[in-house]
Amino acid sequence: MGLSFLIYAILDGYDLGVGVLLPRDNQAQRDSMIYSIGPFWDANETWLVMAIGLLLIAFPSAHSYILQGLYLPTAIMLAGLILRGVAFDFRTKAPSRFKQKWDLAFKLGSLLATLTQGYMLGRYVTGFEETNAALAFALLSAVCVTAGYCFIGSAWLVMKTEGNCRSALPAGPDTVIC
Amino acid sequence: MLLTAGFGCWYFVRKNQYPPWLLKATIAMTFSGWVATLAGWYVTEIGRQPFLVSGVLRTADAATQIPSGNIALSLAMYLSIYFLLLVAYISTLFVMAHRAIRLEANNLHVSDMQTDPAAVGGGMSEKQFNLEKQA
Numbered sequence: 001m002g003l004s005f006l007i008y009a010i011l012d013g014y015d016l017g018v019g020v021l022l023p024r025d026n027q028a029q030r031d032s033m034i035y036s037i038g039p040f041w042d043a044n045e046t047w048l049v050m051a052i053g054l055l056l057i058a059f060p061s062a063h064s065y066i067l068q069g070l071y072l073p074t075a076i077m078l079a080g081l082i083l084r085g086v087a088f089d090f091r092t093k094a095p096s097r098f099k100q101k102w103d104l105a106f107k108l109g110s111l112l113a114t115l116t117q118g119y120m121l122g123r124y125v126t127g128f129e130e131t132n133a134a135l136a137f138a139l140l141s142a143v144c145v146t147a148g149y150c151f152i153g154s155a156w157l158v159m160k161t162e163g164n165c166r167s168a169l170p171a172g173p174d175t176v177i178c
Numbered sequence: 179m180l181l182t183a184g185f186g187c188w189y190f191v192r193k194n195q196y197p198p199w200l201l202k203a204t205i206a207m208t209f210s211g212w213v214a215t216l217a218g219w220y221v222t223e224i225g226r227q228p229f230l231v232s233g234v235l236r237t238a239d240a241a242t243q244i245p246s247g248n249i250a251l252s253l254a255m256y257l258s259i260y261f262l263l264l265v266a267y268i269s270t271l272f273v274m275a276h277r278a279i280r281l282e283a284n285n286l287h288v289s290d291m292q293t294d295p296a297a298v299g300g301g302m303s304e305k306q307f308n309l310e311k312q313a
Contacts, residue, residue, distance in 0.1 A: 068242065068243065068244055071244050071248055071252070072248055072251065072252065075251075075252035075255060075256075076255075079255055079256075079259055082259060082263075083259070086263055086266075090266060090270060093270055093273075093274060094266070094269075094270050094273065
């Protein structure tokens with residue numbers, strides 16, 4: 001189970017990171033970025049399903065305790081993942097004037113998923129404490145997990161792309177995110 | 179649903195064409211499969227009450243202890259997402275159908291799109307794109 005969570009964080013981490021890094025003003029770059037993760041992102045997310053399934057089967061009481069404590073963030077993460085998966089298919093099939101909106105939905109879905117995953121990690125690490133310090137730690141963890149995913153996402157893009165898309169990357173995640 | 183499908187097949191074999199009224203009837207039947215699935219699901223869910231697993235687990239024992247406000251919030255979120263997606267799905271279906279009509283009117287074929295590298299991976303071919311600009 002730990003192995004599937006690790007593999008999930010690395011594999012889906014890079015395609016979530018690529019989603020968060022999508023530029024808002026450059027259609028060609030968005031196309032090549034999304035095409036670069038096209039064949040992989042779906043399989044990568046399957047590791048999450050396997051990890052949660054293993055958690056349920058191997059540690060049922062931990063499963064119920066953890067997912068009850070993290071009910072809302074999990075629901076929000078699922079909403080983000082739904083947005084992402086749907087935007088991926090609709091962006092090429094909808095009228096081209098809506099394509100940018102779907103790309104934005106892809107970016108927002110990715111961002112929601114990375115932030116909630118980081119937040120859940122933070123809550124889990126502090127043992128679901130309800131103190132302000134624990135909540136602040138969870139928020140910090142949300143930002144840091146997003147930054148980490150952006151980092152492996154950019155590493156993936158350096159490996160897979162060339163030209164403008166690649167040279168635009170060293171600008172760093174902080175300038176590209178907004 | 180089965181009657182419409184069977185009658186449509188029979189009509190096509192006999193007359194080798196689809197008249198407009200039959201096509202309209204087929205459009206009206208779009209969600210019949212969905213309705214049938216949901217109806218079957220309702221029957222199983224309601225039919226086995228008060229058990230969640232017949233004879234083993236009662237629904238009352240399996241209910242969550244999470245505050246009901248949270249459940250309502252997530253339910254509202256899922257409902258609104260699915261409503262938006264349903265609207266997007268239906269409008270995109272019509273857009274794709276109209277696109278196919280335009281392709282036919284211009285004597286283009288699906289194979290023209292498939293040979294185009296931009297079309298691989300679900301991308302939009304240049305011809306298709308130009309057609310959209312014309313429209």
